[in-house]
């Protein structure tokens with residue numbers, strides 16, 4: 029019996045790519061202490077695509093920073109692939125709202141940067157990153173500089189740079205918010221199909237409810253002051269198995285949008301003091 033129980037625990041650990049166990053975080057600076065997160069519990073399975081949504085200041089970016097190892101929680105524990113997180117590792121890729129491409133480097137030199145820093149640049153890795161550039165439609169722009177590219181192309185280059193180090197986990201902090209609507213929809217499809225094909229685990233932070241429904245397997249709603257979990261929603265089939273653009277047409281999409289929208293409205297009312305709940 030004991031062996032079975034141990035095996036079950038080990039399987040559970042393997043399946044959870046990310047575990048956030050009862051995490052509380054407080055930012056401290058010379059002006060005071062700012063509670064950002066309280067008692068957060070999350071478990072994200074390998075290969076799962078999860079979105080974090082919630083009003084500004086509810087701690088979404090803080091959660092990503094804790095998973096990436098850029099921050100350490102004041103209380104509680106974060107694990108990635110079963111190991112406690114103590115510092116940033118190449119296992120976790122972090123893609124931000126701004127692309128942070130270096131203007132003086134070509135696109136190819138920008139996307140190779142991580143490999144150079146990790147001392148992993150060799151014939152094979154260069155070949156595979158060039159292949160990724162092709163897949164992202166940037167093959168012809170290898171020698172261009174970032175200024176010569178559109179916003180959507182720059183975000184695709186940033187994605188290639190993040191994927192170059194072959195992280196198992198991708199953290200995406202509002203990667204589409206600076207893009208026009210059409211580019212954003214195209215990039216959503218490209219990101220979901222690429223990450224699913226490569227079996228990556230992803231956590232997306234977004235303000236956009238329909239983007240969260242269209243892209244994710246599961247949505248986690250956070251409430252602010254301090255950040256806590258409010259709700260967790262599994263995105264139903266056939267929405268989750270469709271690519272984001274097509275997912276928006278599926279039965280159940282609008283109902284799910286409305287119920288998440290209502291949660292946001294209730295949070296707003298509570299913030300304004302019109303609700304005693």
Ligand SMILES: Nc1ncnc2c1ncn2[C@@H]1O[C@H](COP(=O)(O)OP(=O)(O)OP(=O)(O)O)[C@@H](O)[C@H]1O
Pocket residue numbers: 055056057062063064082083084085086087088089090091255
């Ligand atoms: N360096 C910091 N010092 C003090 N407080 C901070 C710091 N960074 C974040 N906070 C506070 O912690 C809380 C959570 O911030 P966080 O940036 O994680 O929220 P968010 O959900 O990502 O917000 P947004 O949607 O605006 O990006 C906010 O109240 C914020 O003001």
Ligand SMILES: [Mg+2]
Pocket residue numbers: 088089090
């Ligand atoms: Mg944020």
